[in-house]
Each structure stands twice: as C-alpha cells, then as structure tokens.
Amino acid sequence: MINIVIVDDHELFREGLVLVLGQVDNFNIVADYNSGDEFLKQIDPLEVDVVLMDIKMEGLNGIETTIKLKEIKPDIKVIAVTMFVEDSYYLQMINAGAHGFVLKKAGKYELMQAVTEVNSGGNFFSQEILKKMAFKAINKEVEKEKALSPREVEVLKLICKGLSSKEISEELFLSPKTIEVHRSNLLRKTDQKNIAQLVIWALKNNHISLG
Amino acid sequence: MINIVIVDDHELFREGLVLVLGQVDNFNIVADYNSGDEFLKQIDPLEVDVVLMDIKMEGLNGIETTIKLKEIKPDIKVIAVTMFVEDSYYLQMINAGAHGFVLKKAGKYELMQAVTEVNSGGNFFSQEILKKMAFKAINKEVEKEKALSPREVEVLKLICKGLSSKEISEELFLSPKTIEVHRSNLLRKTDQKNIAQLVIWALKNNHISLG
DNA sequence: TTGTCACTAAGGGTTTTCCCTTAGCGTAAT
DNA sequence: ATTACGCTAAGGGAAAACCCTTAGTGACAA
Incomplete structure (x- = not known):
C-alpha cells in the first residue's frame, strides 16, 4: 500500500486527483492540502510515502515546501506537478529533492506510473520534461547564462x-x-x-x- | 437522478470531475468527452439532463458545441465552465443557451449546487460572474463598443x-x-x-x- | 437613401522600446 | 589579488509603438 498526500491549491483539481488516485489498488490517499504551510503543519503524525506537490502555490511554494519537508522527513518521496514544460523551476525542484515530475495535462495512467515508480525508489519524469532536460544539458553553457x-x-x-x-x-x-x-x-x-x-x-x- | 455529461479537453481535470460528481447522490455521470466534436457525434442515444462544458477546447469550442447541441436537443441544459472571470465569451455562451456558469476554481459544492439548480429549470452563476455581469450592464454603452x-x-x-x-x-x-x-x-x-x-x-x- | 461600421491606408508627431557601447562600484569566489 | 558578476548609469541611434487626424470603400440595416 502506497500512502499518498496531495498538495495543490486548485481545489477541484485536487479533489479530482484524490478520487482518481483513491480508486487505484494499492494507493491510499492519506490527506490533501491546499497549501505547503498547511501540509507541513500537519505532516508529523502521518504515515506518508509519496507527496504530489504543485509548484506554484500561495504562501509556501512547492520548492520551499519540499526543502523543509526533506529536512524533517527525508524519506518521503516528492513528485512535482506543474502546468507547463517551460517551467524553469523544475531544476530547483529536483535540487530540493523531488524524485519525479509530471505535467498537469498528463493522464491518470502516467500519474499512477509516476507514483509507483517513485515509491519503489526510482524516478519518473514526463517525456516532455526529459526532452527539455536533455536539451538543456546539451546547451548547458547557454543555460548558465539564463538564470x-x-x-x-x-x-x-x-x-x-x-x-x-x-x-x-x-x-x-x-x-x-x-x-x-x-x-x-x-x-x-x-x-x-x-x-x-x-x-x-x-x-x-x-x-x-x-x- | 440527474444525468450528466462532461466535455473538457483537460484530461485529469475531467477524470477528476467525473469522480467528484459521480459520488454525489442523485448524480449520474453518463459520459465524458475531450472535445465538442466527440460529444456531438455520440450524443444521440444518450439520456442527458445537464452538460458541463468547457469553453476553450481544441476543434469545436464550448460555444459552437452548445449552439449545435441546442439545435438537436433543445431540452438539455448546459453549464459553462471556464478558468477566468474576465472571459468575455460568457455572454456568447449565455446567448448560445447556457443556463449556468461556474469557474474552474470553484469548489465541488458550488458545482453540485449549479447542477441541481440548472436541472430543475433554474440558473446558476458564480458570484464573480454575476458581479461582472452587473458591472457590464451598468456600463453597457461602453460595453457595446468593446466587441x-x-x-x-x-x-x-x-x-x-x-x-x-x-x-x-x-x-x-x-x-x-x-x-x-x-x-x-x-x-x-x-x-x-x-x-x-x-x-x-x-x-x-x-x-x-x-x- | 442615409447612416453606421469594419476595413483599408496615409500623414505626422511623440514616446517607448530595443540595441549597442562604456564604465564605476561592491561583493563573492578562487 | 585577480576575476567574475550584479547593479547601477549614461550616450547615441534605429526601430517600433503609440496617438491623433483624415478619408475612401463596401456591406448591411433602418
């Protein structure tokens, strides 16, 4: 059984995600929060394996939340969720300790795969993200200039x-x-x-x- | 029992909506489509009361789809779903025959209320939309110029x-x-x-x- | 038929953006 | 200590945006 927490400030999307993943065998949605602050405040007693974390949120964003989470619970895996491939924060997110990265337009099967993969110690990145990373790795001298x-x-x-x-x-x-x-x-x-x-x-x- | 169809090209959001509304008493999700074309192609044999329709979609958009739907099935109620209050298409959507209008950031209770209200012959508009409409009605001479x-x-x-x-x-x-x-x-x-x-x-x- | 309006186009002017250069200052790393 | 870089600032010039006016056409409606 994989224990999952969802952190996203988009209410209907989050509620949908809870139900979509909740009906998958072996997936157990422990809780869901609409902000990083709320999540960190209540994480302590929870048994959590994987967190699906939106990057852009009011208050603490996904990156800050992930960094603080890793300080107190380094074993919990984080999968970043974002709207666009272009989102340049994904490098910071990986740096903060995320093990996976999926786009919001992904289907549920991709998301399920991501959760399973990351939970068993692996990584999961949407194809679009991998392409982007490969491209950036190739042109890394250009990349450095762009911060x-x-x-x-x-x-x-x-x-x-x-x-x-x-x-x-x-x-x-x-x-x-x-x-x-x-x-x-x-x-x-x-x-x-x-x-x-x-x-x-x-x-x-x-x-x-x-x- | 209210028979509902969901038309939205945002896959995870749509799947989420199906499950969120599917677990409500008296709500029956008949089908869901990722485009207006698909929906119209398969609408014929279905027993439908209310359609939740995204406005912005690939191919046939929500407005065009609603107009065609009303031609063949005038009794089916349509609730428009959109991302932003500023969306100027809502007037066209009402013109096309929509009976309700909710924002994607609305919670599920607001959505449930909208479906129930519209199904029983009423209207439902998110508070933000109503404000916008009132404002536009007041300044209607300005409004006319803006098309x-x-x-x-x-x-x-x-x-x-x-x-x-x-x-x-x-x-x-x-x-x-x-x-x-x-x-x-x-x-x-x-x-x-x-x-x-x-x-x-x-x-x-x-x-x-x-x- | 008169009016309205979208679309087209031009003249002429001001402001802003865009692109280049040079350059001093402070900070942080090697 | 030398280098690197961010931040600041200026000069100068080309291009684009912005804002006004006038005006002819065609289409559509009262």
Missing part, C-alpha cells in the same frame, strides 16, 4: 503589469536607463524578442500568474 | 505571438499603417495601455492559450 537575477525578476513582474521603463524607474527609485538595461538583459537571457513574448515566457515560467 | 471584429482578433493573435506591425502586415498582405490602426483599436477597445497588458487580457479572454 535571472532578483532585480531582473522584479523588473520582469512590473513589465508584465504594463509599466513603462520610466514608470518602473520611479517605482524602484532607479534611472530609466538602468531599467532599459534590465529589459535588454531579460530579453537576451530568456531568448525572447519583445515584450509580448516575454510576458508569455514569464507566465509559462511561473514568474507571474493570471489569477 | 472585437474578426480582423482585430486575427491581429491580436499575431501580436501575442510577438510579431511586429511590419511582420503582421506582411503576414496578412496589408499596409503596416493598417496594422497600427488595429493595434490602437485593440488597446482602446480592451482598455489596456500597452502590449504587455494586451497579452494578459488576450489570455484571460481566451483569445490565446499557453498550451
């Missing part, structure tokens, strides 16, 4: 809100010219050619959300 | 792909100046101030998707 600095992320979010360089400079008490530099670096690092593409990129990489 | 023309939608999609006015003009065999006009009209009609905001608006209003 965004905190300042760049800050500027990125304001750009996506529709602020001009001048407005952003006033918001952050910087020169407009500095913002222009950040803008250029953002386009270069993300490999996008203008703001329209940058906004889409930011969404797919979970730097902003539509909520 | 996008086919050409504008076409240009909008290309803008969101990151094409410049010049590139779009080449794609559509038009003058760059014409595209600039469409651009201005898009910003004015959607009440957004630049491309960053326009892209977000297009996503929330289901003109483009991240898929």
Whole structure:
C-alpha cells in the first residue's frame, strides 16, 4: 500500500486527483492540502510515502515546501506537478529533492506510473520534461547564462503589469536607463524578442500568474 | 437522478470531475468527452439532463458545441465552465443557451449546487460572474463598443505571438499603417495601455492559450 | 437613401522600446 | 589579488509603438 498526500491549491483539481488516485489498488490517499504551510503543519503524525506537490502555490511554494519537508522527513518521496514544460523551476525542484515530475495535462495512467515508480525508489519524469532536460544539458553553457537575477525578476513582474521603463524607474527609485538595461538583459537571457513574448515566457515560467 | 455529461479537453481535470460528481447522490455521470466534436457525434442515444462544458477546447469550442447541441436537443441544459472571470465569451455562451456558469476554481459544492439548480429549470452563476455581469450592464454603452471584429482578433493573435506591425502586415498582405490602426483599436477597445497588458487580457479572454 | 461600421491606408508627431557601447562600484569566489 | 558578476548609469541611434487626424470603400440595416 502506497500512502499518498496531495498538495495543490486548485481545489477541484485536487479533489479530482484524490478520487482518481483513491480508486487505484494499492494507493491510499492519506490527506490533501491546499497549501505547503498547511501540509507541513500537519505532516508529523502521518504515515506518508509519496507527496504530489504543485509548484506554484500561495504562501509556501512547492520548492520551499519540499526543502523543509526533506529536512524533517527525508524519506518521503516528492513528485512535482506543474502546468507547463517551460517551467524553469523544475531544476530547483529536483535540487530540493523531488524524485519525479509530471505535467498537469498528463493522464491518470502516467500519474499512477509516476507514483509507483517513485515509491519503489526510482524516478519518473514526463517525456516532455526529459526532452527539455536533455536539451538543456546539451546547451548547458547557454543555460548558465539564463538564470535571472532578483532585480531582473522584479523588473520582469512590473513589465508584465504594463509599466513603462520610466514608470518602473520611479517605482524602484532607479534611472530609466538602468531599467532599459534590465529589459535588454531579460530579453537576451530568456531568448525572447519583445515584450509580448516575454510576458508569455514569464507566465509559462511561473514568474507571474493570471489569477 | 440527474444525468450528466462532461466535455473538457483537460484530461485529469475531467477524470477528476467525473469522480467528484459521480459520488454525489442523485448524480449520474453518463459520459465524458475531450472535445465538442466527440460529444456531438455520440450524443444521440444518450439520456442527458445537464452538460458541463468547457469553453476553450481544441476543434469545436464550448460555444459552437452548445449552439449545435441546442439545435438537436433543445431540452438539455448546459453549464459553462471556464478558468477566468474576465472571459468575455460568457455572454456568447449565455446567448448560445447556457443556463449556468461556474469557474474552474470553484469548489465541488458550488458545482453540485449549479447542477441541481440548472436541472430543475433554474440558473446558476458564480458570484464573480454575476458581479461582472452587473458591472457590464451598468456600463453597457461602453460595453457595446468593446466587441472585437474578426480582423482585430486575427491581429491580436499575431501580436501575442510577438510579431511586429511590419511582420503582421506582411503576414496578412496589408499596409503596416493598417496594422497600427488595429493595434490602437485593440488597446482602446480592451482598455489596456500597452502590449504587455494586451497579452494578459488576450489570455484571460481566451483569445490565446499557453498550451 | 442615409447612416453606421469594419476595413483599408496615409500623414505626422511623440514616446517607448530595443540595441549597442562604456564604465564605476561592491561583493563573492578562487 | 585577480576575476567574475550584479547593479547601477549614461550616450547615441534605429526601430517600433503609440496617438491623433483624415478619408475612401463596401456591406448591411433602418
């Protein structure tokens, strides 16, 4: 019997997942939470083998939650769940200790396979994720250049809100010219050619959300 | 007993919905489909009371599917399901004959209420949708101006792909100046101030998707 | 028939973005 | 200590976006 916990702030999706996996033989849904905080608060007495963890959540996100979980319960396996292949956080998630990675658009059989695999000590990654990883591994020197600095992320979010360089400079008490530099670096690092593409990129990489 | 069909191309979400609603007393999930085409093709022999219909789908979308459904089976009630409050298609959906409208982030109890209400001849709209409708009704003269023309939608999609006015003009065999006009009209009609905001608006209003 | 509106196009102007360069400062790693 | 890098800032220039006006066409409706 595999004891499973689900952490996801999308209510209907989570409830659906509970039922989909709950009807599988050998799967036992121990509990489900809509935030990392709630989960960590109540994890202690539970008997858990595998956690299905959404990456993007209010409060503690999946990465932070996974790191803290591994500190107190290093034996619990984590499978990251995300919406997009492009999500750049998956490397951080693996770094935090995740053993698997599936997309939300995956079917239930893929998810079942992931849970079984990871529970028995293996790894499981959706095909799309593996392709992405292979591609990044091949071009790793390019990859290294692409990590965004905190300042760049800050500027990125304001750009996506529709602020001009001048407005952003006033918001952050910087020169407009500095913002222009950040803008250029953002386009270069993300490999996008203008703001329209940058906004889409930011969404797919979970730097902003539509909520 | 209320006979329910679910039409949604998001596999895990749909499977989850089937199980969540399937365990409710008096609810009977007749079938579920991942596209409007599939649904219409197989609707004929089925005994159906209520259809939960995603708006944004590959192939036939929720609106088109609802219109065709109403032509052949006018008594079947439709509840539209969507991701965002901003989704401007909800008016078209109501026009197509939908009796209810819920957000995907709604909980299962809200969904259950919607199904029950609509089945017994009533309407059900999420609170957020009602607010939006009330607001639009108040400002209806503004509203009328905001319907996008086919050409504008076409240009909008290309803008969101990151094409410049010049590139779009080449794609559509038009003058760059014409595209600039469409651009201005898009910003004015959607009440957004630049491309960053326009892209977000297009996503929330289901003109483009991240898929 | 008159009016409205989508679509087309152009002129002309301001602002913003985009892209390049150079450069000083501070911090952290080797 | 030298290197590397993030952050800051500026100059300069090309391109694109943004915003206004005017205007002709065709289609569709009152």
